[in-house]
Amino acid sequence: MKKGDHLFLVDGSGFIFRAFHALPPLTRKSDGLPVGAVSGFCNMLWKLLTDARDTSVGVTPTHFAVIFDYSAKTFRKDLYDSYKANRSAPPEELVPQFGLIREATRAFNLPCIETEGFEADDIIATYARQAEAIGADVTIISSDKDLMQLVTPNVHMYDSMKDKQIGVPDVIEKWGVPPEKMIDLQAMVGDSVDNVPGIPGIGPKTAAQLLEEFGDLDTLLERAGEIKQVKRRENIIAHAEQARLSRRLVQLRTDVPLDVDLEGLILEPQNGPKLIGFLKAMGFGTLTRRVAAACDCNADEIDAAVVEVEWGGAAHGPDLDAPAPAGEASAANASAPASNGKPAAAGSVIVGEARPADLAQARADFYATAKIDKSCYITIRDVEVLDDWIRAAYETGVLAFDAEAASIDPMQAELAGISLGLPDNAHTPAGGEIRSAYLPLGHKTGDGDLLGGGLAENQLSMKEALDRLKIVLEDPSVLKVGHNMKFAYLLLKRYSIVVQSYDDVMLMSYVLEAGKGGQTLDSLSERWLGHVPMTFKEVAGSGKAGLAFDMVDIERAMTYAAEKADLSLRMWFVLKPRLVAERLTRVYERLERPMLATLAEMEERGITIDRQILSRLSGELAQRAAAIEDEIYHLAGEKFTIGSPKQLGDILFGKLGLPGGAKTKTGQWSTSAQVLEELAAVGHELPRKIVDWRQLTKLKSTYTDALPGYVHPQTKRVHTSYSLASTTTGRLSSVEPNLQNIPIRTTEGRKIRTAFISTPGHKLVSADYSQIELRVLAHVADIPPLRQAFADGVDIHAMTASEMFGVPVEGMPSEVRRRAKAINFGIIYGISAFGLANQLSIERSEAGDYIKKYFERFPGIRDYMENTKAFAREHGYVETIFGRRAHYPDIKSSNPSVRAFNERAAINAPIQGSAADIIRRAMVRMEGALAKAGLQHKARMLLQVHDELIFEVEDDAIDETLPVVISTMENAAMPAIAMRVPLKVDARAASNWDEAH
């Protein structure tokens, strides 16, 4: 265990009693064995282990243990004979469940810890303090007040039934004293359940007040004479010794001898078959299905484990936990799974101990050749049929679906229909049968009805169908599978359906194959299934003859839509085990899938733009561009299309005979801004004018003219769409409109930002990471002077210049710093002498000297670059610090420039990608962090621009919001990664984006 790790300690005994009393009694169907507490226990563990949303618990465990009481006889009994004396024997139904719960823990592949002579609480205390000493974080899964003395900034408690975290402030709020004083408080108050005597007449409130006044119990007992209230004073003096004894009873021991050390608590991967074997033995159907879906096992292929249990009066025997002799166990494995009752043996025999990679390969092979029969797709036109499909979805626990709409804008489009896909449970995945259907709901007739196209005949009523579908789409026990689910999520939200519990094969493929090609359903289908699906164009036509999807004939639409559901489900069967085999499930579940809802909500909120500002700017830009146009024609001696690089090149380098610079890849003279600037620098007037004209027309056409067209007719706001799966590195992209390239560098451009405004009574808050990519570089390449500079908060570019050129930071010429800054950026981009020379307008040889000097000064960076290239060549991909992969299939190209390009990209990807992962983590957690501070209705995240988040915040909530946003962003890498450099975030509020940034 190391710093930054996170240990989860489950108070198993506490939970058994709580589960037993809080839940209705439950007995096993086959024989009436009471299993209510076992069921509650298993559900809690499963929820804890799979809480993919990362919001309620907020952390990822690296180590995990479930702790139990060994027996009633502990050291406390020796201290005080009456300790827990009035506790009655456990209820009869609970007795057989103690052993089963330990079996359950082992079935979950979790350490099951107990120590003779100590209570679970003491073991928890010992582990917690040991882990804390190493610098790890600890979460104790319990709400027992006896454990609250352990809470520190690094040790939290978590009440999993109330989904509530308990930290230092929560203890203070509840008991009026900080955790370290809980021992004294409990000693005074006593505990009638455990028979801790305490001091008569002192309750929690009085105790807290006395501790506040006197500091601690010893001081209080010493100076008890000072207490004014007669009765209280006498009680305290008379029971001083009893209070001291009570303290020894409530104080948890942190020196329990442990059979299993912290290393032994490392969280092992789930063993799906083993767990399913146990759950089936218990008869827990719902949880079995859930686990099977998550582990991608077919529960039908796994037999129930044989779990021995004695009940009906007899005490559970100690031999339940005793290991079977090795010989017997293997004999049992060879013959039948039932002979010795070990669930592990039973599970592993049945599945033949297939490795995840083998399962993934078998699936891929199967679906690559499976026939796709479109003739069995059906159209759902009856409620009874729809109900059958929904019922079947509950049976299989998996439902593929897709929403078809009249246009591609989920914020505006009308729903046309819904396609559904179901695994045929008797056969899938071995048989690969998938049923698929289309439910048309909003198709219109295209005939010449003067009243306009009415609803096509023979469709179920939208309301009736959606009321039924809402149940299953919102039910977390049925996993919805689709491709690009953000679209359906947003569309259906407008129909009051919030899809819960889903997998998106587009995102699954992106995690597996970013950089290897597109993630459209078409390309996935071709790559994995060897099948070319129908295209939208084939179905709806294109251009002038193209139809909106709701105008397409229903039977035509049906085949297209049902095929999408079918293919999505096939892809899910292929990709889910592949994620497990490649160990990328975490990346998918933590960095990818939860972003779907986060981004959908941001897109839905949108941002207000001031159309008047843009319209005024457009007018100004038009006038100024027109004026420059006249000057250009005058200087050129003729009219021409200034926006045509071809015509412009003819004028500049042909007619006027200016010296040409760079060529484009098609051999034309380049007219890039850089070339024109260089000509302007040596005194030519026309190139300067062209540069100015281009700037003005660019701002006008791309921003001031285009943005108002994106204002939504109802919301009056601009709703961008984020693409989660279109970059190789893990960054998002923003389209229609792209709000990630709004100008900022020039004063003219900045004016466009003033048009992005907050709604009345609110401000925009912009929070951006400072130098995040250089910090990531300092972390991954582990460069001591860079780490030091960031730790000290000094000017990183000036420091670099100072180290390289030996110039003191004080009074450094700006040109020296500028060069160092260019080099720092160059490093992030996989530097080349050619590129750096270009950037700084210096000779290649001089740029090469700079790079050499840089590597001499920071040899770790050269090592990082070489290691990264070698890794990329060996594996074909590189990884971010969170394990996201970026693939570079052309890294070994025989073309030297192609190869070099791939190498630079591979060097850049871990840096850019890690930064992208960090802000993703911040975004996924942001909603929970704001809600925890009570700000969920006052502060809303609207936009992401790679290293910046933009919020809209109520005026009176800004002071509270800023620290929440800043700390969520700055701590976003934790606890998965403890960065070697601090992350820094700057944030400010203003009424428009220009001033907020």
Added chain:
DNA sequence: CCCCAACCGTA
């Protein structure tokens, strides 16, 4: 109507 090249806005 579709696609590509060139250019340029952002991080």
Added chain:
DNA sequence: GTACGGTTGGGGG
């Protein structure tokens, strides 16, 4: 030198 998306002009079908 990295990563994107949008606009324009222009060529081909």
